[in-house]
Structure formats: C-alpha cells, structure tokens
Amino acid sequence: MGDLCRSQVYRELVSVSLGEETTLVFQVRIHGRGGQGVVTAAELLAQAAFDEGRHAQAFPSFGSERTGAPVVAFCRIADKEIRVREPIMAPDAVIVQDETLLRAVDVFAGLQSTGYVLINSMRTFDELGLGEYAAVGDRFITVPATQLAMQHLGRPVPNAVLLGAFAALTKVVSLKSVNDAIRDRFSAKLADGNCAAATAAYEFVAQQLEGSARV
Amino acid sequence: MFKQVEGSRAVAEAVAACRPEVICAYPISPQTHIVEGLSRIVKEGKLGTCEFVNVESEFAAMSVAIGASATGARTYTATASQGLLYMVEAVYNASGLGLPIVMTVANRAIGAPINIWNDHSDSMSQRDSGWIQIFAETNQEAADLHVQAFRIAEELSLPVMVCMDGFILTHASERVDIPEQEQVDSFLKPYVPRQVLDPANPVSIGAMVGPEAFTEVRYMAHMKTLSALELIPQVAKDFEEIFHRDSGGLIRGYHCEGAETVVIALGSVLGTIKDVIDEQRENGVSIGALGIISYRPFPFDAVRAALKDAKRVVIIEKALSVGIGGVVAQDIRHALSGLEIHQYTVIAGLGGRPITKASLDDLFNKAVVDDIRGLTFLDLDQELVDAEMKREAGQS
Amino acid sequence: MSTTPVKFYQVGSFAVGNRLLPAAAGSVQSDMERTNALTSGHRACQGCGEALGARYAMDAAMRAANDQVIAVNATGCLEVFSTPYPESSWRIAWLHSLFGNAPAVATGVAAALRAKGRTEVRVIGQGGDGATVDIGFGPLSGMFERNDDVLYICYDNEAYMNTGVQRSGATPAAARTATTQAVGPEPGNVFGQGKNVPRIAMAHEIPYVATATVADLRDLEAKVARAMEFRGARYLHVLVPCPLGWGSQSCDTVKIARLATQSGLFPVFEAERGEVVSSTPIRQRVQVEEYLKLQGRYSHLFSPKRRDDVIDKLQAAADRNIKRYNLLPEEEGDL
Numbered sequence: 001m002g003d004l005c006r007s008q009v010y011r012e013l014v015s016v017s018l019g020e021e022t023t024l025v026f027q028v029r030i031h032g033r034g035g036q037g038v039v040t041a042a043e044l045l046a047q048a049a050f051d052e053g054r055h056a057q058a059f060p061s062f063g064s065e066r067t068g069a070p071v072v073a074f075c076r077i078a079d080k081e082i083r084v085r086e087p088i089m090a091p092d093a094v095i096v097q098d099e100t101l102l103r104a105v106d107v108f109a110g111l112q113s114t115g116y117v118l119i120n121s122m123r124t125f126d127e128l129g130l131g132e133y134a135a136v137g138d139r140f141i142t143v144p145a146t147q148l149a150m151q152h153l154g155r156p157v158p159n160a161v162l163l164g165a166f167a168a169l170t171k172v173v174s175l176k177s178v179n180d181a182i183r184d185r186f187s188a189k190l191a192d193g194n195c196a197a198a199t200a201a202y203e204f205v206a207q208q209l210e211g212s213a214r215v
Numbered sequence: 216m217f218k219q220v221e222g223s224r225a226v227a228e229a230v231a232a233c234r235p236e237v238i239c240a241y242p243i244s245p246q247t248h249i250v251e252g253l254s255r256i257v258k259e260g261k262l263g264t265c266e267f268v269n270v271e272s273e274f275a276a277m278s279v280a281i282g283a284s285a286t287g288a289r290t291y292t293a294t295a296s297q298g299l300l301y302m303v304e305a306v307y308n309a310s311g312l313g314l315p316i317v318m319t320v321a322n323r324a325i326g327a328p329i330n331i332w333n334d335h336s337d338s339m340s341q342r343d344s345g346w347i348q349i350f351a352e353t354n355q356e357a358a359d360l361h362v363q364a365f366r367i368a369e370e371l372s373l374p375v376m377v378c379m380d381g382f383i384l385t386h387a388s389e390r391v392d393i394p395e396q397e398q399v400d401s402f403l404k405p406y407v408p409r410q411v412l413d414p415a416n417p418v419s420i421g422a423m424v425g426p427e428a429f430t431e432v433r434y435m436a437h438m439k440t441l442s443a444l445e446l447i448p449q450v451a452k453d454f455e456e457i458f459h460r461d462s463g464g465l466i467r468g469y470h471c472e473g474a475e476t477v478v479i480a481l482g483s484v485l486g487t488i489k490d491v492i493d494e495q496r497e498n499g500v501s502i503g504a505l506g507i508i509s510y511r512p513f514p515f516d517a518v519r520a521a522l523k524d525a526k527r528v529v530i531i532e533k534a535l536s537v538g539i540g541g542v543v544a545q546d547i548r549h550a551l552s553g554l555e556i557h558q559y560t561v562i563a564g565l566g567g568r569p570i571t572k573a574s575l576d577d578l579f580n581k582a583v584v585d586d587i588r589g590l591t592f593l594d595l596d597q598e599l600v601d602a603e604m605k606r607e608a609g610q611s
Numbered sequence: 612m613s614t615t616p617v618k619f620y621q622v623g624s625f626a627v628g629n630r631l632l633p634a635a636a637g638s639v640q641s642d643m644e645r646t647n648a649l650t651s652g653h654r655a656c657q658g659c660g661e662a663l664g665a666r667y668a669m670d671a672a673m674r675a676a677n678d679q680v681i682a683v684n685a686t687g688c689l690e691v692f693s694t695p696y697p698e699s700s701w702r703i704a705w706l707h708s709l710f711g712n713a714p715a716v717a718t719g720v721a722a723a724l725r726a727k728g729r730t731e732v733r734v735i736g737q738g739g740d741g742a743t744v745d746i747g748f749g750p751l752s753g754m755f756e757r758n759d760d761v762l763y764i765c766y767d768n769e770a771y772m773n774t775g776v777q778r779s780g781a782t783p784a785a786a787r788t789a790t791t792q793a794v795g796p797e798p799g800n801v802f803g804q805g806k807n808v809p810r811i812a813m814a815h816e817i818p819y820v821a822t823a824t825v826a827d828l829r830d831l832e833a834k835v836a837r838a839m840e841f842r843g844a845r846y847l848h849v850l851v852p853c854p855l856g857w858g859s860q861s862c863d864t865v866k867i868a869r870l871a872t873q874s875g876l877f878p879v880f881e882a883e884r885g886e887v888v889s890s891t892p893i894r895q896r897v898q899v900e901e902y903l904k905l906q907g908r909y910s911h912l913f914s915p916k917r918r919d920d921v922i923d924k925l926q927a928a929a930d931r932n933i934k935r936y937n938l939l940p941e942e943e944g945d946l
Contacts, residue, residue, distance in 0.1 A: 043221070043388045050219035050390055059387035062332055062567060083486035085383055086571040236726040237719065266722040270715065271753030278712035278750065282683060282719025285706050288726050290719075308708050412681045412704040412720065414732055419699035421684075421707030423691055 025078040026172050027088045031107045032097030035067040037159035041095070042073035044163055044185060048177035049077040057082045070105050077172060091115060093170055095162050097145070102128065116170050120145040120158045138212050141169055141205055148200050153193030160186075164198030168205035175202045217392050222354035222384040225391040226319060227252030229358035231262055232399040233317075233365045235291045236406075237283035239268040241276045243298040244331045245381035246321040250293055273298035277305035277316075284314040285420060287411040289365065292316065295381055296323035296337045303341070306374075310345030310436070312421060313409065315368030317361065318346075321381040322482065322533070324566045332567020333381040335481065335533040338510070339542045345436055347375040347443055348511040349463065350481040354379075354389045356508075359462035362394055363450050365403055370446060371439055372409040378510075380483040382567065394458065402457050440512050447509050465514035467506040468521050470496060474503030476583045477522055479547060480531040481507050484563070484570050488531065491575045500583055507543070518550040527557035529582045531575075531593075533564045540590045557585060563593035639671045639832050646673040646702060648682075653700035654692040658861025660851030660868065661689050661766040664825045665737065668764055668849065671832040673703065675839035676733040681706070681720050685713035685738030685747060688773040688853075689766060711746035713738045714754040717761040725760075733839060734760065740767040740781035744808050748780075751808075755815035758843040762835075765808065765846070768853035776856040780806040783876075784928070785921050786908045788856070793911035802924060809882070812846040816885040824850040824877060826868035830891065834881065850877050858907015870902035875929035878936040890936040899926045 028045060032038035039060045046056035054077055061072040074088040089109070093116040096107050108117065117133065119125075121142040125134030133140050143165040145158035153161075163178045179195045186194060218225075227249050230238075238257065240250040257267040266283075270276045276292045284290040294302065299320055309316050320338050324330040338348055347367060351357035357379040364375040379385060410418060424432055444465065451463035461467075469489055471477055478488050485506045495502050505521055505528075507514070522528060528551070532541040539545075541560035548558060559582055564570045574594050581587045639645050648669035655662035673680050681704045684690045690707045693700040708716045717736030724732050736754075743751060743765040754761055770788045771777040778788040784802040787793040791800040812820040818841040823831040831849060838845040852868050854861040871877040874897050880890035900922055903909040912918045933939050 043219075046388050047219045050217075055390055056219060057387060057389055059383070062382045062386070082389075084490045084572060085387070085483050085487050086569050089571070237722045239719065239722070264726045264728060266726045268718065268722050268757070270718075271756070272749060274712060275715040275718075275750050275753055278708060278715035279719035279722065281708050281712075282706065282716035282721075283723040283726075284719075285716075286681065286720045286723035286727075288723035290723075304709055305712060312708070412706055414679045414681065414704050417702060417704040419694050419701045419705045419707075421690075421705075422694040422696040422699060424696040428696060 025076050025082065026093070026170075027091045028075040028077070028093045028095065028166075029088045029091040030073045030075070030095045030097065031101050031105060032071055032159070033067075033101070034069045034071050036071075036097050037157055038071045038073045038097060040185070041097070041159035041163060042075040044160060044178070044181045045075045045166070045173065046077075047181035047184060048163070048167075048173040051177045051180050052173060054079055055082050061087055070101055093118065093166065093172075095166060096120060097158055097162060099123075099128065102130075108133075115139065117141070118143060118162060118165055118169055120162055122147060138209050139169070141165070141208060143201050143204055145197075145201055148197045148204070152197035152200060153190070160194040161197040161201045164201035165205045168202045168209065175199060216395060217390060219388060220391055220393070221248060221386060221388045222357055222379065222391075223248030223321075223386065224252050225354050225358040225389075225393060226361055226379070226385075227256065228393050229361045230291055230317075231256045232394050232396050233291075233362055233403055234289065234399075235262070235265055236288035237266050237268065237280070237290045238292070239270050239276050239279040239283070239290070240292050241270050241273045241294065241298060243273070243295050245323060245333075245385045246293045246295050246298075246319065248385060249319060249321070253291075273302040274305055277302040277309060277318075280316045280318075281305060281309050281312065281314055284309075284316050285312065285412050287406065287408045287413075289369075289406045290314075290316050291318070293319035293321065295321040296325050296331075299337045299341065300325060303344070306341060306344050306346065309374045313372040313436075314374055315365070315372055315406070316374040317364045317368055318374065318376050319361070320376050320378045321385045322378055323381040330566040331381075333383050333533070334565045334567065335378070335542075336535070336565075338376060338378045339534040341376065342511055342542070345373070345440065346511065347371075347373055347440065347509070349375065349377055349447075349509050350507065351377065351379045351384065352467075352483060352485045352506055352508070354384050354387065355391050355460070356462050357384055358391055358394060359454065359458065359460070362399055362402060363454055363463045366450050367443065367446060369406050371443060373439060373443070378482065383483045392458075392460070398457050402454065443509070443512050444514060444516075463508060465507075465509045465517045466521060467508060468503065469506070470503035471505050471521055472503070473501070473524065475501035475526045476503075476529065476579070477525045477527075478502065478504045478529045478531060478579065479507065479543070480504070481510060481543065482533070484531055484533070487570055487572055488575060491572050491579060494576065495579055500579070502579060502583060510543070513546045513550070515546075515550045518547065519554070522551060522556065523554060525556055527559065527582065527585065529559045529561060529579070531561050531563050531570070535562050535565060559587055559589060559591065561587075561591045561593050568594065638829055639674050640667060640828070642674070645670045646678060648673055648701060648703045649693060650700050650702055652698065654695060655688070656853075656855050656861070658854040658864045659688070659692075660825045660853060660864045661739070661768060662692070663828075663864070664766050664831065664849045664851045665689055667825075667828050667831050668737075668835050668847070669703065669735070671835035672733065672735055672762065672839060675836045677731070679732040680704070680735055681724075681732060682735045682737060683708070683713050683717040683720060685736075685742030686710035686773075687739040687742050688768075689737065689739065691773055710742055712750055713742055713747055714761070714763055715750035717763065718750075718754050718757065718759040721760045730760070733762070736761050736763040738765060739772070740765060740769060741771040741779045743767075744780040744806055752811075752815065755812060755817050755844045755846070758817060760842050760844070762838050762845045762847065764835075765848045766851045767848060768851050768856060770853075770856050772853050772856045781808075785912060785925060787858075787911060788908070798911045799909070809846065809848045812848075813882045813885045813887075815844070817844040817846060818842070819845040819881070819883055820848075821846075821881040822848045822850070822877070822879050824868040824872055824879065825852070826865050826872060827879070827891070830879070837881070856908070858910065859905055863905055867902065867905055870897055870905070873897045874899045874902045875933040875938055876902060876925070878932045878938060880936050887936065890938060892940055893933065893938045896939065899929050
C-alpha cells in the first residue's frame with residue numbers, strides 16, 4: 001500500500017488558484033476497475049475543464065481491457081497547452097473508485113505533499129486503516145459514491161458522482177461544469193441521475209469540509 | 216470549432232469534412248475508434264452518398280480502396296501494426312498505381328511478441344513502399360494532417376500515410392479545433408483523377424511492365440515523391456492561410472537555432488521532449504529539438520540546414536532495426552554526412568513503454584557531455600536481461 | 612399438320628451462332644456490333660480455353676450492360692497475356708491490381724460507382740482458379756457476404772498455369788502438376804474432398820451462381836446475360852481447358868470441355884439463393900476414361916500400367932455428380 005511519507009514524492013509545491021492563470025498543471029489520477037467508467041471519468045473531468053476555458057488532457061493507462069481488472073486513467077488540467085504525455089506519476093489528486101484497490105495497487109504512489117485523495121467508500125479513513133493520511137487534514141476524504149449512485153441513478157456506477165465530490169474538494173472545476181459535462185455525454189435519463197448524484201456528492205463533501213474547517 | 220475530444224474522434228470528423236466517397240476499414244487496436252466514428256457519421260446520413268464498406272481483412276481494405284480510387288472516388292482507410300503488414304502487397308500496389316488514397320496508421324508495435332501499444336515499427340516497415348509518410352505531434356496536427364493529406368495525395372497522385380501514435384494520441388482526449396466544413400471546402404477541391412476507369416474512355420490500368428521499362432517507371436515515382444518536398448510546405452502554408460495555425464510542413468524546430476545539442480524525434484514524444492528542453496534551457500543548457508513531420512520523402516536538405524551548427528544530435532527512435540539500431544538514425548546520418556556532428560541513437564518507447572520526463576532529463580544530461588553510447592535503449596531493465604540470458608545459457 | 616421439334620445442336624466446327632436464326636436470337640459473337648472486349652494481338656497459347664471463355668463472357672456482359680462495364684482482373688494468365696506494356700488487348704475499362712484481391716478491388720469499384728450515383732455501370736471481377744479458389748478466397752467470400760454488386764467469373768483451368776502448372780485448390784484428384792508429380796505409389800494430385808467453389812458460393816445464398824464451359828459457348832453467353840439481370844453478388848465458374856497444363860492438343864480444347872460435361876465430371880447448372888434451379892442434362896454420356904485419355908496430365912493412369920483403381924474412383928465422383936445434379940433425368944437412379 002505504501003506509506004505516504006516513504007513514497008517517492010517530488011518536493012515541488014503545487015498550488016491551484018481558481019480563476020487565475022498559472023503556468024502550472026493540476027494532475028489527477030483515477031483508479032478503478034475495468035467496467036467502472038474510469039476512462040469516462042477522466043474524460044468528463046477534461047470536458048468540465050474545457051468548458052471553463054482551460055486546457056485538459058485525459059487518457060487511459062493502456063492495460064488489458066478486462067472487466068474487473070485494475071485500470072488507471074489520467075487527467076491534466078492547465079491554462080495553456082499541455083505538451084507532456086507521460087503517465088501521471090506525481091498526482092495532485094487521486095480518485096479511487098473502488099476501495100478494494102487499496103490492498104492491490106499503490107494508489108498513492110507519487111502523491112504530492114499537498115495532494116488530495118478522494119476514495120469511494122462508506123468508511124472513514126480511519127476505518128480504512130489509513131488514519132495517518134486523514135490526519136493531514138481536509139485534503140483526504142471518503143465519499144459513499146456507490147450508495148449515492150444507487151440512490152439517484154439506480155446503478156452502482158460511481159464515476160461521475162465522484163467528480164462532483166472532486167469539484168467540492170479541490171475546486172479545480174465547478175459543479176456546474178461537471179454537470180454540464182455529464183449532460184453532454186449521457187442520454188437525458190442517465191444524465192439526470194448522474195447529475196443528481198454528483199450534486200449530492202458535492203454537497204456531502206462541502207458539508208464535511210465546513211464541519212472540519214479550520215480558521 | 217474547439218472541442219474537447221478524443222484524438223480518434225477528431226480525426227474521424229476531419230476526414231468526414233474532406234467529403235470522402237468511399238471509406239473501407241477493418242478494425243484493429245488502436246484505430247478502432249476512428250473507423251467506428253466514421254461509420255456512425257456515414258450511417259447517420261451526414262456524408263451524403265459516401266459508401267462505408269465493412270471489409271473482411273486489412274488486405275481487403277486496401278484492395279477495396281484501390282478499386283474505389285481507380286474509379287475516381289476520394290478514398291480513405293485506416294490501420295495499424297499487424298493490419299498494415301497484412302495489406303503490404305496492396306500498399307505497394309496502391310503507390311505503384313499512383314492512387315491518392317489517404318490512410319491513417321495508428322502507430323503500434325509489430326509482433327511477435329504481440330503488443331497492442333504504441334511505437335513506430337509499423338510505419339517504418341513501409342518507408343520504402345512509395346507512400347508519403349507524415350507524422351502528427353498532437354491530435355490537432357493529426358486532424359489537420361488528414362485534410363492536408365488529401366490535397367497532397369490528389370495533387371501528386373500518390374497515396375499518403377498519416378501516422379499518429381496509437382493510444383497516446385488516438386485515445387487521448389484533448390482540446391482540438393475541428394476543421395470546419397467551409398474551411399475544408401475552400402482548401403480541398405473535388406478529386407480530379409489523373410486517370411480513371413470509365414467505360415466512356417476505356418483504359419487498361421495495371422499492365423505488366425518488363426525490364427525494358429520498369430526502371431523508368433520507378434524513376435518517375437522517385438522523382439514524383441521528391442517533388443513532395445516542395446509541395447508539402449506549400450500545402451502547409453495554404454493550410455495556415457485558411458485555418459490560421461501552423462500544422463504540417465517538413466520539419467519543425469524548437470529552440471533549434473544555435474543549440475549545441477538537438478534532440479530529434481517524430482510524433483507525440485516531441486511534446487514531452489519540449490517540456491524537458493524548456494527545463495534544461497532554464498538551467499542554461501544549450502539544447503533544442505527538431506521534429507520531423509514529413510518522414511517520406513525525407514527532408515534531407517531541411518534537416519541538414521537545421522542541424523548544421525549543432526555539435527551533437529540525440530535521436531529518439533520508437534523503432535528498432537534489429538541488429539543495426541535506429542531507423543531514422545540512418546536517414547539522419549545521411550543528412551549530416553560530412554559534418555562533424557556526434558550522433559546518438561536512443562531506442563525508446565518500444566511496445567508502448569512510457570517515455571518519461573525524468574528519463575529524458577537524465578538522458579539529456581548525459582548526452583550534452585557526450586557521456587552516452589552511440590546506441591542506447593532507454594530505461595532498459597538490464598537486470599531482467601541479465602537474468603534471462605543467464606537462464607538461457609543455463610538451458611543450453 | 613403435326614410438327615416435330617427440332618433441336619439445334621452446335622455441330623461441325625461449332626461455328627459461332629447459327630446462320631438460320633434471326634439476328635436477335637444469334638450469339639453475341641455473331642453480332643457485328645459486339646465489343647470485342649478482348650481483341651486480337653494478345654499472347655495466349657494456341658487453343659487457350661481462358662482466352663476463348665473471357666472473350667465470350669466479356670462481350671456478353673458488355674451487351675447486357677449497354678457497354679457500361681468496368682472489369683477487374685486478377686493476376687494470372689489472362690492478365691499477363693492481355694496486357695504486356697505498352698500494349699493491351701482490352702477495349703474496355705480494365706484494372707489489374709494483385710493476385711489475391713480481385714474480388715475486393717471489384718467491391719471497391721462498385722462502391723465508388725454507387726457513391727457517384729453511376730450504378731448503370733456494371734462491375735465484372737475475373738480471375739483464374741488460383742486467384743479465386745485459393746489466394747483470393749477470403750476476399751471472394753467477403754464480397755459474397757456483403758452482396759456487393761459484382762459478377763465474378765472464375766476461369767478454371769485447374770492449376771496455377773501462368774507460373775508453370777502448379778497445383779491449386781481446384782486441381783482435380785490424380786492430375787499431374789509440377790507440384791503433384793506423376794511419381795511414386797500415388798502419382799498425381801491427392802484424392803481430397805476438393806473445393807467446390809460454386810457450392811460454396813451457393814452456401815453464401817447470393818442471387819445467382821452458375822457453371823459453364825467453353826464447349827457450350829451459347830450457354831456461357833446466356834449465363835452471363837442471365838447473371839447481369841441480377842443485382843448483388845453473382846458467381847460464374849467456367850471450365851477452360853489449358854492445352855499446355857493439361858497436356859492436350861490445342862485443337863481439342865472445346866472437345867475436352869464437352870467430355871468433362873458429358874462424363875459428369877463437370878456438372879453444368881444454375882442456382883439462385885442457394886438452390887439449384889436448373890441443370891444441363893448430359894446428352895451423350897461418356898465414361899470418364901474418354902475424357903482422361905486425351906490429357907497428358909492423366910497419362911500416368913494408363914501407362915506404364917493401367918490404374919483402374921484410380922480411374923474407378925474418378926468415375927465414382929462423376930457418378931455422384933450425375934446423381935446430385937440430376938444430369939441424366941431419364942435414367943432415374945440408374946447409374
């Protein structure tokens with residue numbers, strides 16, 4: 001699993017300011033299993049960034065396409081053209097769509113010291129045995145995305161839902177952009193459910209952050 | 216119009232805007248999304264009378280393209296890797312018959328061992344086939360090069376291969392300015408064949424040519440291909456006038472002028488290279504990059520002019536000439552013959568292995584002080600190799 | 612007054628057409644206005660069955676299509692002897708690409724014509740048995756499966772003749788070729804199950820499949836005309852003896868083709884959408900031996916020792932065809 005402190009981490013500090021042009025890139029790595037829409041999630045995130053007038057690059061890590069196999073997708077967001085094409089090894093944010101991956105894959109590898117982690121789970125970081133990460137503060141959060149998806153969508157597909165949570169957590173994209181991207185991509189009925197779930201996830205996270213807000 | 220779109224989709228839309236009349240393709244990773252996209256566009260009736268033929272093999276795909284193009288239809292197909300090899304007989308036939316077919320090659324490694332990921336071995340295997348080969352650096356350029364390709368092909372009456380890195384470009388979602396129909400219509404005139412199958416004016420195409428004339432036929436093909444060295448930049452210039460962006464051409468330098476060390480590459484890896492170049496230059500290193508867009512015909516003069524003042528060149532190659540080394544390196548060597556320039560070949564990215572900034576940074580650091588060998592395999596797992604060789608030795 | 616129906620046979624020199632028939636009922640070849648698609652000057656061998664068949668077939672196609680035909684030719688004898696650069700014997704729009712892709716190239720031509728709204732122009736694909744039965748088989752099947760609007764004609768001389776008489780998937784059992792020599796305990800080609808492309812074409816359920824030979828040229832013309840009445844994939848398989856490869860006299864080409872049909876070894880029939888709709892009955896049945904002994908490629912069956920075991924097996928194959936296609940309707944079940 002990897003200890004954050006021991007992971008190889010680039011020591012550059014990355015900061016993101018919404019609405020200000022920077023020359024920096026925000027890198028997101030999404031982990032999931034084949035069939036969970038991991039690539040779609042990366043593409044939706046890219047679409048959301050595009051809608052906000054930014055540059056975005058989304059691509060899968062090209063493993064064998066078996067349902068259930070661990071898959072990774074990447075998304076870079078920046079204010080100018082993104083030229084680099086390597087896999088994201090020092091992410092600013094990690095999204096984990098399937099908590100069973102925590103035992104199988106080093107999902108935190110390379111995570112920036114100021115990085116965000118969003119895990120699809122009903123349990124807390126403590127309950128997941130990742131208490132030491134949660135201690136870092138309000139950049140690490142778990143969201144019951146599958147449950148929210150079941151509730152609003154009727155299917156246990158957490159990918160778009162987690163983007164709503166991501167928007168609240170990182171503020172790299174707005175909820176509106178996420179929902180617009182969802183509407184753009186899915187049929188009306190599916191879009192409705194996904195937007196509702198994404199919004200619910202957004203509110204869930206916003207509430208949590210408020211609750212643990214520091215001065 | 217700007218869209219956030221997968222590379223394959225951008226290419227499909229760009230090709231559709233070129234008003235093809237016959238599209239025929241056999242699916243192979245990683246080209247599938249391109250032909251699926253076009254199939255959908257045709258089926259929705261957006262391409263008028265365009266015929267989309269689902270063929271039973273890549274050999275059939277190129278053959279159907281030959282028949283269609285010879286009948287005067289603007290024709291398109293796409294393939295990669297094993298599929299390209301399977302159609303090779305027809306690939307040579309198409310260029311020999313002077314048919315302006317445009318084909319996307321979604322660059323992928325060739326087996327054995329079977330590997331579906333990116334490298335340039337497929338296109339490189341066809342460098343002598345008489346096709347024009349152009350390499351896209353980004354998905355924007357991939358879309359644009361297809362538009363330019365139809366123009367180049369039809370003006371020369373030669374087929375054109377547009378090469379784009381499989382998965383890395385085809386499956387990456389990026390911001391692309393999709394060529395608008397009006398723009399393409401003003402750039403690309405309807406296809407007027409040099410010769411055509413028409414009962415009204417019957418001709419026999421595909422005669423058997425004996426020793427007494429074969430050399431002359433090939434010489435003329437040679438000269439025609441060389442004339443592309445002038446046509447390609449002209450087409451890129453015309454493209455810029457209508458589309459207002461720099462796409463295509465023969466080569467593209469990046470801080471090349473005055474650079475002591477120049478890194479040469481084709482395709483998408485140039486993006487990563489440029490980021491590293493910027494960082495190195497910030498640290499005072501005299502280094503630049505040269506992207507080769509037109510690989511065939513190879514722009515010897517342009518390359519020589521761009522590199523003549525460099526001390527050394529580092530060629531990042533995504534293909535291996537087994538037992539020899541680089542493929543592009545051989546062309547570079549020819550371009551720079553007589554000049555005192557150190558040449559380093561780096562085989563990288565074979566079978567889709569990611570080429571990372573860190574590895575390139577380390578490589579360039581060594582290269583600029585001439586601390587690398589003539590031939591390097593980037594990120595080679597020497598331990599694994601040693602263990603394998605030991606195992607094989609133990610077996611004998 | 613009672614009338615007696617008179618059957619017109621092609622007799623004597625099998626002269627083209629019949630001067631007693633009204634012009635409209637005459638053969639295409641007897642027509643002064645025929646295209647002469649494959650004109651004189653080509654380099655075929657004396658007595659070449661393929662040159663004969665191709666000329667008849669193509670002129671019939673041109674007439675049926677109001678001269679609107681594009682032909683796609685596979686590599687092989689026909690292509691090689693007709694287009695030695697800078698000459699061409701073809702007076703029609705004609706394309707040669709490769710050995711194994713004629714059906715696919717024809718598909719491409721048809722697709723282009725459809726895209727351009729010029730479907731009055733008809734497409735003919737043609738090739739020898741090698742190009743059709745073996746190397747072009749995949750594309751042929753693809754063309755059938757898509758029901759592309761192409762009439763494909765196979766001129767079957769039962770081996771790769773142009774390259775020196777090597778065995779193809781169409782080479783009959785026991786025949787000598789350069790790669791199935793008449794040596795050893797089992798001289799000549801093996802007794803396999805064969806590769807019956809007309810039946811394979813029928814299995815694709817395409818609109819029209821037919822067989823013909825250069826022994827009955829009126830029938831060949833009629834079948835081409837019939838095929839041209841259909842749209843979609845059509846297949847015509849024509850037996851064309853090759854004096855060189857078969858080791859026969861150049862003056863015996865038509866005779867040998869007739870013996871092939873009259874022995875039952877080559878059944879002549881038509882099929883639509885997978886069902887046989889007509890077959891040409893045998894007029895004067897002969898034993899296979901009559902057919903075999905005119906050909907050097909079977910000489911090892913007679914000398915130095917008569918191989919009755921082999922001849923009997925070939926006879927059995929002929930008998931099977933007669934039964935299967937009902938080639939002797941008066942003799943029901945009597946073999």
